[in-house]
Amino acid sequence: MKKIINKPEDVVTEALIGMQEAYPDKLEYIEGFEVIARKKKEDKVAVISGGGAGHEPLHAGFVGKGMLDAAVSGNVFSSPSPDRIGAAIERMDSGKGVLLVIKNYSGDIMNFGLASDLAEADDRTVESVVVKDDVAVPDSTYSTGRRGIAGTVFVHKIAGAKAESGASLSEVKAAAEKAISNIRSMGMAMTPCILPAVGKPGFALGEDEIEIGMGIHGEPGVEKTKVKSAKEVAEILLEKILADYDYSGSEVAVLVNGLGGTPLMELYILNKEVQEYLKAKGIRVYKTLVGNYTTALDMTGCSLTLMKLDDELKELLDAECDTPALKW
């Protein structure tokens, strides 16, 4: 296994420490709980997310002004335990309530749910939203219902901006839910990822084979097929997304996301095809993100995400943010 790591069992802790040390003035690492939090608790609704590690920069890379207040990490591809989530809630709740942004995986639903119940028993006010943006499959290996994937980044941005504006917990939740209802994603994988603790690929793809609709933990997708051109990849993924949600005539935010092992050059080529496709469909692009935002360790491949915008979502999308992975 060729990875820049020390002991496989230490990768999550060490990556979080190494991340915090790159932003010592802004981020805090809560030892023993695998939480990255803002240094300062703000007098506002706290937005907290998290999930399994291995999707960097998701989730901790989006902690900072205008996005998350804290991110809680589990082990690689494994949900964080309720005590970790509870530690993040306790640290960041100013008394104005907490919104948990959860990706739709059974482990996360259970653990964030338990943490929420425990916090409420402790007289805190906690609400949750669940991201399920992946249109590839109706149910999946680790989820009942659609999986939550890269669209989560947009939910962090929208909820975080609303919270930063001083909105109430119910207003922040409503903005997050509007974003979620307007977001659809779908991905494609070309090579498997290797879990540090396993040391070999979790599944196989032929020399000339890709998998359409594969999940960010290597969950099965829609079909295995021959390698496609960038143009075909854009068409296949966007067709499925547009068949699920009617974006015609609307303005959208676009995320062209890499899965960790795919370099920026390829993502830019894909973006060219995405922009052409959307233009031909009469869908106006308001803002585009291209990069590795929600990854699957060293998997190569991509996902595409669209979020339909209205005036409120545009304003929240444009609002200032200052996090390791997103800043404007």
Added chain:
Amino acid sequence: MKKIINKPEDVVTEALIGMQEAYPDKLEYIEGFEVIARKKKEDKVAVISGGGAGHEPLHAGFVGKGMLDAAVSGNVFSSPSPDRIGAAIERMDSGKGVLLVIKNYSGDIMNFGLASDLAEADDRTVESVVVKDDVAVPDSTYSTGRRGIAGTVFVHKIAGAKAESGASLSEVKAAAEKAISNIRSMGMAMTPCILPAVGKPGFALGEDEIEIGMGIHGEPGVEKTKVKSAKEVAEILLEKILADYDYSGSEVAVLVNGLGGTPLMELYILNKEVQEYLKAKGIRVYKTLVGNYTTALDMTGCSLTLMKLDDELKELLDAECDTPALKW
């Protein structure tokens, strides 16, 4: 070959178009010349860089306020022709002169030199600086003298900030040269990259083998060795860097750079080791960048860069910048 591309011969053009389309308000693509430039020519010294493609986000990803005015791309791993460089000079020279930031490869030295001569024959004032930060080998496959690698990003930042401040061409050149003299880098590769037009790896590394000091085009390094831990990688690279330049007692900027196929999780783990090592040596870290800044297509591996800071360099490093790949 598993890449998200269309025709191999179109990758550079299509990636630049796809990049410009992600930043339509800020960047312009000069068709036929593979140049990405700022939309607006500013009344200041223009800082222009470029080189072979395949190192994204270098160079075009650093075009924008506070860094480059334009970036010129060659084909993959191949220097841009003088006419392309000339087109960038012509577009961005406000009359206050142009600084070319060149990485030390024979093709770039020749072509940027020719473009500079032609521009001067055209009554423009053009100066050049050459980045040769890689301490791995004294000469290399494509260079007489040391190779220019990821430290180039810091040179773009320093020269760009100085130019943005309204400084003269000689002042901008002096700041860039100070940065260059204070910067040292060294890298390590774990897997080869695949050139789109070739379709197979350009060199081989064993299942359990890495190469210390390999260049960003796969040029030979210092030694092939067994896979090392993150701690050992940090030690090997930093020892060689510190043996070449005395950073003891000084304050530095650090770049923990990925080569394109290495995910952020591993770079953060490496950063933890880098920070510990520098601390033990009494070297104070002023600012740290962690990410894929100077890549080699889909190569996995990393490089480390240190830049010694004084008050001027700190101020220039901290100055506002707004580019696709660096923003603060």
